[in-house]
Amino acid sequence: MRYLLSAPHMSGKEQEYIKEVFKSNFIAPLGEFVDKFEDSIKQYTKSKNALALNSGTAALHLALRVSGVKEGDIVLASSFTFIASVAPIRYLKAKPVFIDCDETYGIDPSLLKKAINESEKKPKALILTHLYGNSAKMKEIINLCKENDIVLIEDAAEALGSFYDKKSLGTFGTFGVYSFNGNKIITTSGGGMLVSDDEKALQKARFYSTQAREKCLHYEHLDYGYNYRLSNVLGAIGVAQMEILEERVKKKRQIYEWYKEFLDGYLNFFDELANSRSNRWLSTATIDFSEKDLFKFEKKEYASAVDVKINPKIQKIIKDLKDNDIESRPMWKAMHLQKVFEGELAYLNSNSQGFFENGICLPSSTVMQKDDVKLVSEIIIKSIG
């Protein structure tokens, strides 16, 4: 492919650090670079504790487990997200309640309030996704969690380098989660990070991430855990990638501005929340769908895999780009529209379905220059006709 949605972009230091790992023979488990990677995340996000893991999904699973989520518990969650945000609810046999989004792509606080007020029992936790790097309305959401004693878990897998009120997304809740899989703003080829200011909670997650082994000479277990830690080799890649994170954010934001300039009048762009900085992980836009098309209704419903159709204009743009060897894709299909979650409770307002039907993720790789964005935009304009 000529342009990918979000290709890995090395800093140039990765191989040097990997060489050091091999020289020490500490390729696994853990080692100095895993510690350094955790330190660099702590420093950047100003989180007090960080735990390097082998995926963002693992971090979400641990956050729920440490929050005490058990079979039959209610966990509120963003519906407009990738399945990895919510699959761990099922791992623990808890019950998801999906909440639709507002113009930030994040949870709509008024629907969240309704879901909390109407809940048959007190929800244990809320998984809030900051989608495509954009901040949700943190003030309102934090207040609702505090007032109702709900553990806030921020899925900031796509939002490292994003801020609300000058504070890193992922550091508002009891737990924050980042992902370093291949298409994220920085990558370790695969990996994740769990952050928390609650040292005890993070220690517990650390314990579960290494098979819940008791502190003694032999292997003693009073509980079961997982094999979720990151290797030292991948830690070395993470350290090198953290050195250029700010550069990558600047470039992603620049790419977004170029798209806005070239596609003005053709596609709609949703601004970031005032008082926030999106990392613009992926540049996203919609066609035939803008602010005035949001909030068409408000209802409590059961998730159902109804026949939802992507706007033919979006389908055509994606095909025309593909014919030119350019990757793009529809926006995430909300969880309440997925067969796997059929029958789960959902609080809806029409927004996430609208974004799915009319939205597109544009190629946003940080190697792209202004001319590349122009070329992609020209193909889109021609496609719209």
Ligand SMILES: Cc1ncc(COP(=O)(O)O)c(C=O)c1O
């Ligand atoms: C919103 C969201 N949550 C969670 C994840 C899971 O991260 P990982 O792929 O590292 O398990 C991803 C990315 O894949 C994501 O985009």
